[in-house]
Amino acid sequence: MALPLGMISALVLFLVALTRVQLSNCQHLNAKISCFDCPHNYDFSGIQVAVKCEKVKKLATATTEENGSFKVQLPSGISNTNCLAKLLGGPNQLYSKKKNLVSKVVKVGHQPNTYTLSTPLAFSTSCPLASIDAKSCGAQKGIGSSKTVDLPLPPEWGLAPSSYYVPFFPIIGIP
Numbered sequence: 001m002a003l004p005l006g007m008i009s010a011l012v013l014f015l016v017a018l019t020r021v022q023l024s025n026c027q028h029l030n031a032k033i034s035c036f037d038c039p040h041n042y043d044f045s046g047i048q049v050a051v052k053c054e055k056v057k058k059l060a061t062a063t064t065e066e067n068g069s070f071k072v073q074l075p076s077g078i079s080n081t082n083c084l085a086k087l088l089g090g091p092n093q094l095y096s097k098k099k100n101l102v103s104k105v106v107k108v109g110h111q112p113n114t115y116t117l118s119t120p121l122a123f124s125t126s127c128p129l130a131s132i133d134a135k136s137c138g139a140q141k142g143i144g145s146s147k148t149v150d151l152p153l154p155p156e157w158g159l160a161p162s163s164y165y166v167p168f169f170p171i172i173g174i175p
Contacts, residue, residue: 084104
């Protein structure tokens with residue numbers, strides 16, 4: 001009872017086609033970051049993005065490619081995704097407003113297991129508020145005075161300057 005040659009070849013073709021199909025339950029987030037003041041050919045590689053989903057303890061991170069795209073594998077088994085993506089930083093100093101740092105993860109149209117961001121993650125390479133308020137970008141106006149209070153002590157007492165003693169307040173009464 002040998003099988004006909006046509007049936008064997010059809011079975012082999014079916015098995016080859018089945019090995020090419022990648023059945024996957026993995027859920028992926030595909031997105032890009034953007035820059036407000038970068039030149040056209042800016043290299044986005046090395047910028048870190050974190051994704052955190054509700055009821056999942058593990059934080060997923062990704063590193064962007066040269067064009068700013070990144071791909072993160074989301075935890076499987078979450079039907080109602082309540083995930084957030086956050087721009088963490090990169091090899092150079094990045095500036096951004098809070099609303100551009102975090103974005104909600106949403107499902108892409110009719111594509112199964114594919115997600116994207118509801119708002120783009122965006123940043124600037126220079127402080128956008130530098131002319132208005134440099135303190136908001138992390139720059140300090142200067143270091144305050146380091147002078148200490150020096151109370152005059154009579155030199156006959158042979159004590160060190162009072163600046164060595166004044167900042168110290170002993171706690172008395174603890175057994």
